Amino acid sequence: MRHLLDIMDFSVVELQELIDCAMDIIAQPKKYAETCHGKKLATLFFEPSTRTRLSFEAAMYELGGNVLGFSDGSNSSAAKGESVSDTIEVVSCYADIIAMRHPKEGAPLVATRRTGVPIINAGDGGHCHPTQTLADLLTIHRELGRLDHLTIGLCGDLKFGRTVHSLIAAMSRYEGVRFVLISPEELRVPGYVINEIMEPAGVPYVEVRSLEEAMPELDVLYMTRIQRERFTNQEEYMRLKDSYVLTPEKMKTAKQEMRVLHPLPRVNEISVAVDDDPRAAYFRQALNGKYMRMALILKLLEVTV
Amino acid sequence: MIIGDIVNGIVIDHIKVGQGEEIYHALELDKLDAMVIVLHNATSAAMGHKDVIKFDKIIDLDLDKLSYIAPGVTVSVIKGGEVVVSEELELPERLVNVVQCRNPRCITSVEQELAHEFRLANREKRVYRCIYCESEA
């Protein structure tokens, strides 16, 4: 039995199998409509995340399965002081697979020790959110037709953004990938991402301050939000906040085949005027998340179609 | 310099000068019901100078803790005046309840019964990461 706690739990081959499965689901959804008939997915959201939970639930319904769970830890047994292990052990009696989101990092790992069903990490604090990375990978694959030989720009908060670190780890395994890390000084990629992920993988990267300068060479631009509270210096924030906002003006110098991704929700780091640009892939990316969650559920339940 | 030779006991050798005291306290040798010798600044052919700890009792040493704080030391078990086991300690792959995770968002911060467990992420740089949250030890 397998779990998905961290995107690196899956090999490149396994990720490709998931992408192939998702592509087949997209091509022939009817073939999959009853594949999880009689199976139950528990969505245990110890902290709310409506978007991610709905994506999981829609995925399970489209596979013909059922869904149970809770959407906010404050109403659940966890709020009464029950441990993660106990909650999981009980829920494992009712469900065939569990997707859990928890504010504490490592909670899904604890869950795997007390369950006989597959656990999917749907986000644990600032640590991992592997199904977001699955959505990112399918989006790059669908939009650009490949996952190798790409120049990937990551822009915004590269220090605290867990989706950024997971995407770097996942993409570092493909040939010919290089990263352009675009952030203010205060929000640079942490040293361990460089020392423990990119350098051992031999992946070239550059760190730059200006989005405009980086734009023309990018195949993918992964935007993230810069949160005001991350800045110790508010003057610095005021000075920089607009420089990391994507506008139609900045899009002018980008390649025609370049694609803009964003894990959503967006606040103001991408101007709504960019939404109509065919290169804006972030809403399609959200839909891709559902297809990859469907493929993941099938894989972990070992359903053969 | 000759030290009272150990007949049945343990010798921790090749300790960096100055670290003998730290090891003595970390292993709680002050609570040991035995003769303990902490030798400072002994001359060593290999190291120039070193610290050495000897005690005349065979106990179950916390080797993970010892190898974490002082990798490279040698632990020898002596029985009947003979060295029966001698091992140079390497950094352990896993540390269980040797160091505490300090990340307030880590699951170990709320679930008290969980062991604090770290894995060796980079041997050269001696980086350990929490198995739950990946914070550095």
Ligand SMILES: [Zn+2]
């Ligand atoms: Zn931790």
